Amino acid sequence: MKLEDLRKIREKVKEEMRLREGKARVKIVIGMGTSGIAAGARETLKTFLEEIEKRNLKDVIITQTGERGLASKEPVVVIEETDKPKIIYGDVTPEVAKRIIVEHIINGIPVSEYVISTEK
């Protein structure tokens, strides 16, 4: 083992353990209540996970929450960014999820047609 090897392992595994730090620039919160799951929230969640891996996004974490009461708009997804208002999306299909990643999380412009509301 050389010093460089040590550093390589360190960077790689550190990345894998990122969740344990509990902090990230963006937190994607997916509503996973019964109606969310029925509306396909599991697929949405998987899409988010795949996109994050594909695009190597290091400062994004995904968590879930329960029903928000908006059954007709499920899957509902909340994007929380440090120092910015929370943005709540409705009808987030895997396609919308991909757009949120590219347009909102990477380029900073919310996908306005799917925004239900914003919260301070």
Add this chain to the structure above:
Amino acid sequence: MPKRLDVIICGGTNCSSSHSIEIKEKIEKELEKRGLKGEINLVVSGCMGLCQLGPNMVVYPDEIHYIRLKEDDVSELVETHFLKGRVVKRLQWTPPNVEKFYKKQHKIITANCGKIDPENIEEYIAVGGYEALAKVLTEMTPEMVIDEVIKSGLIGRGGAGFPTGLKWKFTRESKGDEKYVVCNADEGDPGAFKDRAILEGDPHCVIEAMEIAGYVIGAQTGYIYVRAEYPLAIKRLTIALEQARKYGLLGKNIFGTDFNFDIELRMGAGAFVAGEETALISSIEGERGMPKQKPPYPAQKGVWGKPTLINNVETLANIRHIILNGGATYGAMGTENSKGTKLFCLTGKVKNTGLIEIPFGLTIGEIVFDIGDGIPNDKKFKAIQMGGPSGGYITCEYLNTPIDYKEIEKLGAIIGSAGMIVLDENNCMVDMAKFFVDFTLTESCGQCTPCRVGLIRMKEILNRITKGYGKLEDLDELERLAKTIKLTSLCALGGTAPNPVLTGLKYFKDEFIEHIVDKKCRAGVCASLFYAPCVNACPSEVDVSRYLAYMGDGKLKEAYLVHMENNPFPSVCARVCPAFCEGPCERGKFDEPIAIREVKRLFSDWANEVNYQFSPPENPKNEKVAIIGSGPAGLSCAFYLTRLGYKPTVFESLPFPGGMMMYGIPDYRLPKDTLKKEIDRIINSGVELVLNNEIKSINELRNKGFDAVFVAVGAHESIKMGVLGEDLEGIMGGVEFLKEITTNKNFDVKGKRVVVVGGGSTAMDAARVALRLGAKDVKVVYRRSKDEMPAQKIEVTEAEEEGIEFLFLTNPTEFIGEKKVEKIKCIRMEFKGFDKGGRRRPVPVEGSEFEIDADLVLLCLGQKPKVSKFSDELEINKDGTIKVDPKTLKTSLDYVFAGGDAVLGPSTVIESVAQGRKAAVEIDKYFGYEGEFNFSLREVVDTHYDEEKYLKPISRKTPKVVEIEERIKSFIEVNKGLTLEEAIEEARRCLKCDKGKEVYKKNIKELEKTLNKVI
């Protein structure tokens, strides 16, 4: 795919013994079943610290902490949380003071424990593992490393406290073709498990440090000497060593340098003495683990006769932080004498137990009351035992002592191996001494006679004392033996073994003497000295266990008569006693203590209903006894004097008998009719009562022909605050107020804004009475917080329910008004440190003054006796109480005895009863009689119900109370009491501690069995 959840399950010894590993396996299966495996990362970590709440689990990124998990919880957890993202609230750890537990800790060496997977070297590398080794091997000379370690001020954490840098330097300088590094992981103190936690949670940090040490002293081989009782630590170490070799971090040419190092594990058989370094070396060499003479020290002649560096696990765990951050940064933490952080194993009678890491300089009080969150079940803190069998006690006077090697040593304890056992009022210090002596004597290697034989002699003596056969000379013998053993033993085990006895005798000698002289164990531990813990805890030793047995069969009369043997006020005590008996009730260890006070109420009310009476002595003794005061002490003395054959005379200055019971306790707690019945019964048993007759001189009584006098005048004078404006109109003492409203029906409180100052029972009574008399509003101002209030919990709760407002951490500084009080200037208080009695000390917050309106102020800061009129005749203490010999209650005058509040200061009814009864016995002895009652000898009471039926969880019965709306309008008794049926059921929950060990053990076993079934 990246993971969205990291689920960390604690796999430390404590959590895995409560099945955390099985839970982890079940989660794994459940995840697979639901196709979630790829999204969730499951990690088993080392000890998280909160051992008594285990099995622990933390879910990241939201850091949700679950506790007390069971296998049955798994599917709900996976479904609700891992799949649907909702926290399972019922399993979540959310104590109100969660912040407190973490806030004062500072995790450096245990930062990885509970966070990384100890069986995965890559996770260690990810948090900077082996960087320190890399830095040392590629950038530093051995001298530079030694320099940093010296600069850090690190002191060995094994117990002896030698500076680590110097030890490294000496071993480096020692000449030898071969040298060794040894990690001492033979942690053996009872209550210590910090080394285990490191080895289980972060084994690589120890390996890395050993390599650095090897580089510094010039060694190629290391040994980790770990006890075989630590199987999990051994397993994790074995895996860690294998992985380190596989990654080239152990072995030849590490990091491409010419440094070679490898480590062997050596398992010890768990002998305590093998933790002593010379004994440990013998054990590594395959010899019997026995200490050797030092010098030569291991640095010169250690393993196989070669220079050897021996460091404790925790010491080594510090090394990487010193290397990475620099010795100076490390040395900036802590106190002047003690640098860095320290692990402690907080156990015993404290709410949060577990492994904690704190910076040096934090006080003992902060550890016990902030991190530990205080003593469970409202018990009183007694002491903390530090340093295990080699250590000593720290008592409540020293709670402000900072954690620092020198400061702790000054008190006779040591930081040692970092065991911290918190003791409460139910720990017996003689028993503790016996426990530690028993431990060291079993662990003594037997080489030195004083240790081998002397400890056995000490145990024999301690045994004798706990059985009630001790002699006062035994204490001198204990000290002599202790000193000899200390001076003449070869190793530290022997040299420190007598410490628990010596510091026990230093701080708690009165408890040893109590065992020997009074045959009493106040903690209720030494079972040979009492029938049952409830009887032992009662100041008047009322035989609770016997009357509960009678009540279990509904025998009211028998139960009542048992009570009357020791306390003639069952109705009063059923209503106002703090019930010392319920505190140590064994049943409380399983579900809840028996509601003894409520059971008592049934038979005492029965006696009042049937008007049960005792006949006066037929042929009274000739001696005449006068009693001054008709409170609980005076009347109890009178009653028991009649049972000893006298016809005493009681003089009372006020128009009604009863003292504080009459004038100080309002009707809603103790109805006057009930009290009067009990007083009448005592008078009818052969007592002459003279009311409205104040005795001003004792000699006057002597001249009237009395042969003995008992002074029980109580404590009726309110203590003043000593602040500006206290003499304004509208300000009065709490007891004066209560007395006034008892005698003067016209006293007007209607529409007034009332402020009560104080937090005791008198304050609660004054406030609740004012409310019932129509006050506009009632505020209680108290300088401490709710937890410290001396009033009974139930009184505070009821007062709150009734709408009384509390201003905690507030103290009046001035009363303002022209002639009458109008406003009170108050200041906010905050807690800083602890007072000598072990309570948090309130200090004013500068500039926080504010004013509140008041028309009537009631000062309830305690009372003192009015005994100055007797000061020519009797010796008076500085605090204004009468001086007596505590054994006989005799005053400075031969024929005069005194008791109750006049001697004790404000106390409870039952404490005064106890003194009254004792005085009766002593007066009888003074006249040359036996001082013994006619009661039959104690026999265990047989019961006739199915006892086994009650050996399952049954909750304690609580009586009904009067609705709030109704009670605040009148003086109706709040507590309605239990029904007879309920009381009988309640009495049957008794575990029969008094039937002797065998029966008790059987009952406990049965109860445990059923309890486990339910859980």
